[in-house]
Amino acid sequence: MAPLITVDRLTKDYRLTVRREGVKGGIVDLVRPRKRILRAVDEVSFTIDPGEMVGYIGANGAGKSTTIKVLTGILTPTSGEVRVGGLVPYRQRQSYTRHIGVVFGQRTQLWWDLAVVESFRLLQRIFEVPEDRYRSQMAFFAELLGIDEFLNQPVRKLSLGQRMRCDLAAALVHEPRVLFLDEPTIGLDVVAKENVRGFLRRARDTLGVTVILTTHDLGDIEQLCRRVIIIDHGKVLYDGLLEDLRRGPGHRLRLCLDLAEPVTAAALAAATRDLPVQWESDGAHRHCALFSRAETTAAAILSRVLAAHRLRDMALTEPAIEDVVRRIYREGLQPGQEANLE
Amino acid sequence: MNGIQLAAGPQRTRWQRAGWQLQIIVAYFAQFLKTRLVYRVDFLVDLAANLVAVGVQLATLTVLFDKVTALKGWSFEQVLFIYGFSLLPLGLFNLISINIYSFAEHYIADGNLDRVLLRPVNPLAQVLFESFNVSGLNEIMLGAGIMGYAAVALELRPGPWDIAVFAVLVPSAALVYTAVFLGLAAVSFWFEDRLGLAPPIYNVIRFARYPLTIYGRGVQAFLTFVLPFAWVAYLPATWFVGGPDVRRWAMCTPLVGVLVMALAYTVWRAGLRRYTSTGS
Numbered sequence: 001m002a003p004l005i006t007v008d009r010l011t012k013d014y015r016l017t018v019r020r021e022g023v024k025g026g027i028v029d030l031v032r033p034r035k036r037i038l039r040a041v042d043e044v045s046f047t048i049d050p051g052e053m054v055g056y057i058g059a060n061g062a063g064k065s066t067t068i069k070v071l072t073g074i075l076t077p078t079s080g081e082v083r084v085g086g087l088v089p090y091r092q093r094q095s096y097t098r099h100i101g102v103v104f105g106q107r108t109q110l111w112w113d114l115a116v117v118e119s120f121r122l123l124q125r126i127f128e129v130p131e132d133r134y135r136s137q138m139a140f141f142a143e144l145l146g147i148d149e150f151l152n153q154p155v156r157k158l159s160l161g162q163r164m165r166c167d168l169a170a171a172l173v174h175e176p177r178v179l180f181l182d183e184p185t186i187g188l189d190v191v192a193k194e195n196v197r198g199f200l201r202r203a204r205d206t207l208g209v210t211v212i213l214t215t216h217d218l219g220d221i222e223q224l225c226r227r228v229i230i231i232d233h234g235k236v237l238y239d240g241l242l243e244d245l246r247r248g249p250g251h252r253l254r255l256c257l258d259l260a261e262p263v264t265a266a267a268l269a270a271a272t273r274d275l276p277v278q279w280e281s282d283g284a285h286r287h288c289a290l291f292s293r294a295e296t297t298a299a300a301i302l303s304r305v306l307a308a309h310r311l312r313d314m315a316l317t318e319p320a321i322e323d324v325v326r327r328i329y330r331e332g333l334q335p336g337q338e339a340n341l342e
Numbered sequence: 343m344n345g346i347q348l349a350a351g352p353q354r355t356r357w358q359r360a361g362w363q364l365q366i367i368v369a370y371f372a373q374f375l376k377t378r379l380v381y382r383v384d385f386l387v388d389l390a391a392n393l394v395a396v397g398v399q400l401a402t403l404t405v406l407f408d409k410v411t412a413l414k415g416w417s418f419e420q421v422l423f424i425y426g427f428s429l430l431p432l433g434l435f436n437l438i439s440i441n442i443y444s445f446a447e448h449y450i451a452d453g454n455l456d457r458v459l460l461r462p463v464n465p466l467a468q469v470l471f472e473s474f475n476v477s478g479l480n481e482i483m484l485g486a487g488i489m490g491y492a493a494v495a496l497e498l499r500p501g502p503w504d505i506a507v508f509a510v511l512v513p514s515a516a517l518v519y520t521a522v523f524l525g526l527a528a529v530s531f532w533f534e535d536r537l538g539l540a541p542p543i544y545n546v547i548r549f550a551r552y553p554l555t556i557y558g559r560g561v562q563a564f565l566t567f568v569l570p571f572a573w574v575a576y577l578p579a580t581w582f583v584g585g586p587d588v589r590r591w592a593m594c595t596p597l598v599g600v601l602v603m604a605l606a607y608t609v610w611r612a613g614l615r616r617y618t619s620t621g622s
Contacts, residue, residue: 004346030533050346074459076619085348090618094462095351102460109457113377113473125369126461128352154377177348 003047004177004210005071010080012041012066012234040066042234043080050177053204053211055225055242057218059329063234064214068180071212072102084178098127101171101209105183108163109170110155116166117151120173127174134173140206141169144199161192168199172207179203181213185220197223218322230328237328247293251319251327252278255298256288260310263287272304285312351462366463367471374474385476392480396429400488416553420583423492427582428551428575429485431515437478439470439520443540446530455617466610469527470520498582510596511578517599518573519547525606531613543569550575573598 018034019025041063048054058064069075070082073089073096082089087096102109110119124134142148145165150158158166164184171179184200185193197220203209215221221228221242228245230238238245245251262284269279278290289301298316305311354362378385403421413421441448449455449469458468493500500508526540550571554562566572573595581592 002346069456072460074456074618085346087348087350092350093459094464096348097460097462098351099348100460104456107453107457109460111373111472114373115377118373118376122369122373126366126463177346 001049004050004085005048006083007044007046008081010041010044011078013078014038014040039234044236046229046239050210051208053225055221055228056212056214057228058231062231068182072180099177101176101179103167103171103181103184105186108167112156113154115152115154123170123173129174137173144202145169160187179209179211183215185217200224232329245324251324252290252292254288254290254317255301256315257311258313259285260312263309271308272301275300277301363464363467370471378476388477389480396484414556419492419495423489423583424553424575424579425551426485426489426492427579429481430512431519431574433478433481433485434516435519436475440475441469441473442523442527445527507581514596514599515574515578517603518570521602521606525609528609528613531616547571570602
């Protein structure tokens with residue numbers, strides 16, 4: 001399948017003005033500003049296929065928002081190229097906006113003083129949505145987002161959760177091919193987050209929209225995206241399946257055993273001496289084995305332990321995605337994961 | 343590579359596109375009126391505040407003319423006419439394009455420009471017409487009242503030609519206002535609002551409500567060629583109340599409006615390019 005979005009060696013520099021101090025400094029700044037160049041995005045390349053839902057994650061200032069602004073046509077890159085369905089966003093911006101929907105979690109795209117329904121009517125006019133398409137879209141939003149409950153309220157009176165639901169609907173009313181979401185669950189409570197995530201899943205499946213999602217909430221990524229791109233200091237650190245990230249050799253699973261009789265950690269280590277396992281003990285009955293999927297399996301460990309001991313209970317936990325990502329930031333990629341880098 | 347090819351948008355000629363954008367502007371305006379009708383009390387409060395402000399300024403004029411019967415050859419009624427006339431384009435500007443006045447704060451600092459750039463409508467058209475300020479209607483009504491009173495007192499007998507000229511001069515003068523503040527808005531792409539020029543320049547408008555001949559040559563030249571507020575009231579109004587020697591300049595108002603607007607739009611375009619290349 002040919003990609004819908006192609007980002008090729010995208011680089012974006014900001015020229016920052018470094019302010020001088022005091023009144024005199026302020027005047028000097030006006031005449032002869034002191035500039036510093038900050039490379040926000042550094043030779044970033046990736047492609048995204050139609051219908052994909054990709055998580056684009058990174059710490060604050062990693063270059064996420066800059067990438068999104070270039071992809072949505074708001075910013076022109078310093079070098080490199082972006083193509084979305086054959087269009088270059090920042091060169092054909094006005095035509096291009098008809099094919100994309102954008103949600104900035106921290107700012108509404110709606111008109112603050114207008115009733116929600118009036119905002120939608122204006123968007124219908126601006127994006128020239130035929131009446132029948134408009135009606136079916138609104139019915140879809142009413143069913144999945146429940147926005148029909150507050151269609152007649154002005155946007156400024158909505159709660160954050162309600163506003164976000166409206167913003168999602170507003171971004172999709174013209175049936176865009178690509179949806180850009182910048183922190184769509186920021187500030188929402190657990191229930192509202194679940195609503196948004198559920199809606200995004202349905203929107204992808206029903207509308208076939210391609211989604212790029214930036215977020216701090218890795219729960220969003222876990223629930224929505226198979227693929228993640230991790231960016232740090234403007235460079236792509238990882239681009240691949242979330243699952244591979246988790247199964248990588250650097251990320252260890254934890255198999256916790258509750259044994260019927262007291263056992264020492266040394267005894268368990270002896271029983272599994274042929275396996276690359278590290279034991280942690282929590283009392284005489286409870287012991288946890290840390291291991292990597294790439295090196296051994298839970299079954300192998302269990303069979304060694306069960307040969308000598310009686311088991312009461314057990315639990316296998318995946319590494320939390322937060323831990324995985326934190327580890328990547330801290331240590332970079334493990335050798336086995338570099339294959340995933342383009 | 344046979345990827346998905348997105349359409350470049352509806353094919354329209356330049357004029358069709360302009361017509362379509364105009365429809366959007368009308369839709370914005372209709373929406374705005376609807377919301378404002380909800381706040382009738384606000385409207386009345388605005389009206390009262392405006393009446394008081396204009397009343398104070400008129401009282402100043404009356405006191406002034408109590409002492410002197412004429413001001414550098416201008417009678418009280420003539421001054422009143424120019425004053426009333428000045429409120430019409432100002433009201434039009436306030437009604438339609440006041441958004442441009444707070445551009446640096448509302449669009450650049452608050453990030454609303456990004457939202458504007460995500461829509462398939464000319465960014466300037468969106469900024470100018472996205473919201474309206476009803477108090478502009480008060481100024482228009484007051485101005486019309488004052489000007490009408492002065493016209494009756496002066497026993498002006500406007501012919502059809504004068505009315506046609508009037509209908510051209512008022513929007514032209516409003517265009518001058520819009521162009522000046524568009525230019526200031528465009529400058530804020532470079533300086534953000536660190537210069538804070540808009541409020542002091544808005545205050546200069548007050549000087550332009552009187553016959554410019556009451557000021558020194560330097561001020562007259564400044565208001566005619568640098569900050570062209572001579573063209574928002576005094577010069578166009580002289581068509582109706584001025585002597586033949588100043589009157590001919592009135593007809594240059596539309597030309598000045600278009601020129602200043604073209605200049606401001608060029609700066610705006612450059613500023614917008616800078617914004618999209620720097621993101622600040």
